[in-house]
Amino acid sequence: MTPTQALQKYFGYSEFRHEQKAIIEHVLSGGDVMALMPTGGGKSLCYQLPAVLLNGLTIVISPLIALMKDQVDSLNVAGIPAAFLNSSQSPDEQSRIITKLNSNHIKLLYLAPERLFGSGNKLVDFLRSLPVPVAQIAIDEAHCISHWGHDFRPEYLMLAGLKDHFPNIPVIALTATADKLTQKDILEKLNLKHPAVFISSFNRANITYRVNPKRNSFDQLLDFLGDKKDESGIIYCLSRKSVEALAIDLKAQGYSAEAYHAGLDNATKARNQEAFLRDDVKIIVATIAFGMGINKSNVRYVVHMDMPKNIEGYYQETGRAGRDGLASSALLFYSPGDAIKLKSFVAIDGDPEQTQVMLSKLNDMAKYCQLPTCRRKYLLNYFDEQAPDHCGSCDVCLSEITTFDGTEIAQKALSAVYRLKERFGTTYVIDFLRGSKNEKIRQEHKEIKTYGVGKDISKADWQRYIRELVALGYLKFTETEYPVLTLTSKSEAVLKGLQKVDLVATQTMEEGPTETLPF
Numbered sequence: 060m061t062p063t064q065a066l067q068k069y070f071g072y073s074e075f076r077h078e079q080k081a082i083i084e085h086v087l088s089g090g091d092v093m094a095l096m097p098t099g100g101g102k103s104l105c106y107q108l109p110a111v112l113l114n115g116l117t118i119v120i121s122p123l124i125a126l127m128k129d130q131v132d133s134l135n136v137a138g139i140p141a142a143f144l145n146s147s148q149s150p151d152e153q154s155r156i157i158t159k160l161n162s163n164h165i166k167l168l169y170l171a172p173e174r175l176f177g178s179g180n181k182l183v184d185f186l187r188s189l190p191v192p193v194a195q196i197a198i199d200e201a202h203c204i205s206h207w208g209h210d211f212r213p214e215y216l217m218l219a220g221l222k223d224h225f226p227n228i229p230v231i232a233l234t235a236t237a238d239k240l241t242q243k244d245i246l247e248k249l250n251l252k253h254p255a256v257f258i259s260s261f262n263r264a265n266i267t268y269r270v271n272p273k274r275n276s277f278d279q280l281l282d283f284l285g286d287k288k289d290e291s292g293i294i295y296c297l298s299r300k301s302v303e304a305l306a307i308d309l310k311a312q313g314y315s316a317e318a319y320h321a322g323l324d325n326a327t328k329a330r331n332q333e334a335f336l337r338d339d340v341k342i343i344v345a346t347i348a349f350g351m352g353i354n355k356s357n358v359r360y361v362v363h364m365d366m367p368k369n370i371e372g373y374y375q376e377t378g379r380a381g382r383d384g385l386a387s388s389a390l391l392f393y394s395p396g397d398a399i400k401l402k403s404f405v406a407i408d409g410d411p412e413q414t415q416v417m418l419s420k421l422n423d424m425a426k427y428c429q430l431p432t433c434r435r436k437y438l439l440n441y442f443d444e445q446a447p448d449h450c451g452s453c454d455v456c457l458s459e460i461t462t463f464d465g466t467e468i469a470q471k472a473l474s475a476v477y478r479l480k481e482r483f484g485t486t487y488v489i490d491f492l493r494g495s496k497n498e499k500i501r502q503e504h505k506e507i508k509t510y511g512v513g514k515d516i517s518k519a520d521w522q523r524y525i526r527e528l529v530a531l532g533y534l535k536f537t538e539t540e541y542p543v544l545t546l547t548s549k550s551e552a553v554l555k556g557l558q559k560v561d562l563v564a565t566q567t568m569e570e571g572p573t574e575t576l577p578f
């Protein structure tokens with residue numbers, strides 16, 4: 060049977076999506092793979108289909124016991140024999156599965172990493188001794204192995220031993236969320252052999268991205284929910300306390316809402332999640348504990364009441380909207396105070412290197428919230444994907460931005476940065492441009508040609524322009540003791556008058572945040 064035939068016979072689909080075909084062919088030829096595909100992109104098929112075609116057992120490593128059952132049930136319905144082994148099963152059930160494995164009656168076996176490698180590798184040894192050998196190992200949510208990822212799970216580190224036990228078995232690592240650093244870490248930790256890396260487009264064209272300055276967020280939320288009473292949505296809050304409070308407040312307003320966070324007992328969590336999946340409850344108010352592996356297609360909106368800690372998490376959370384391809388919204392309420400508050404959350408005691416990485420990811424997130432340019436472009440570029448300057452479906456693109464020839468403004472800003480020897484932050488550069496009477500500036504820099512050439516432009520406008528010039532790549536922040544503005548490879552052309560720069564006319568930015576980056 061060819062992959063395309065199997066696709067039709069077992070899964071009922073006529074065409075492959077994204078890079079599915081290439082991934083599957085690579086696995087079938089015995090190679091290791093790392094596949095990045097957006098949530099809902101169809102990752103499972105990339106190992107389930109080879110599992111059907113390969114002679115032998117496919118082991119699937121998955122982080123959440125709760126998710127295994129769903130996957131296994133739907134495989135069995137499709138006529139593909141699958142099972143899971145976990146602590147929720149009785150010894151009888153477990154031995155039935157062991158018997159089936161011995162007689163080659165199972166094609167896919169789902170396991171948590173600690174199950175595979177626990178009890179002195181007993182299960183590993185058993186699986187290696189099967190009459191029909193293991194033919195493929197799939198690692199779902201592979202970013203969980205990386206400290207740099209946004210959902211590190213220590214038990215995933217046990218998978219570092221995988222290649223020692225199964226040296227010649229193709230391994231396929233799958234994730235919907237890994238930036239460059241996390242990707243590298245996954246490959247290294249799993250010790251993959253000459254892996255082929257497949258990165259599908261992460262663009263979720265049916266999701267509109269919006270960021271609103273946070274003022275009175277409950278009223279703002281009610282405004283947003285106004286015409287959405289019958290639609291399904293997820294609302295994320297940072298703390299368990301605010302999750303509970305918001306669920307109560309929404310119910311008081313007549314909304315169908317339930318809470319979900321890791322502090323609730325298992326029965327409540329399961330009940331609320333089930334009710335949401337069945338559409339009995341429209342809104343789930345949750346911490347980020349909610350959502351991994353949730354396969355609900357008609358989520359119409361995802362709201363973040365607080366800023367997430369990094370783009371990876373944000374993109375995965377917003378990606379839970381619109382899996383059915385219909386128009387959906389992602390809305391985030393941003394206050395610079397949130398970013399500052401999160402600084403202490405992301406710091407990791409005794410690990411300055413990791414703290415630094417986390418802070419820089421937090422900074423990228425804060426930057427996203429203050430973008431004067433297309434949000435989709437920023438998100439896609441974050442994951443190293445090219446994108447056009449305007450997507451037409453984020454708040455920035457939708458605010459009918461009018462631009463003007465800002466070349467002269469750009470030249471002033473760039474030449475100020477140059478004359479100040481790329482040693483100062485935004486505030487100082489602006490004070491210098493505006494000819495501030497500040498003692499230090501006057502004493503040290505007032506003789507410089509550019510001093511005071513930007514008097515006619517307000518501080519707030521200068522802040523926007525500089526942010527925009529950074530977003531457009533004509534200036535950048537370089538970390539010293541604090542972030543200083545420096546030139547880029549694109550600066551020279553502007554300074555020499557070879558490059559025209561269009562800037563956003565400021566009157567359309569009234570709704571936008573005016574604060575500078577918090578750190």
Ligand code: ADP
Nearest residue numbers: 072074075076096097098099100101102103104
């Ligand atoms: P992911 O794990 O990447 O979030 P899933 O593997 O759960 O996504 O797939 C999402 C949905 O897309 C599932 O309902 C799946 O059956 C469906 N799907 C996967 N591949 C295809 C395909 N080639 N054609 C149509 N639907 C597909």
Ligand code: ZN
Nearest residue numbers: 433450453456
């Ligand atoms: Zn856009």
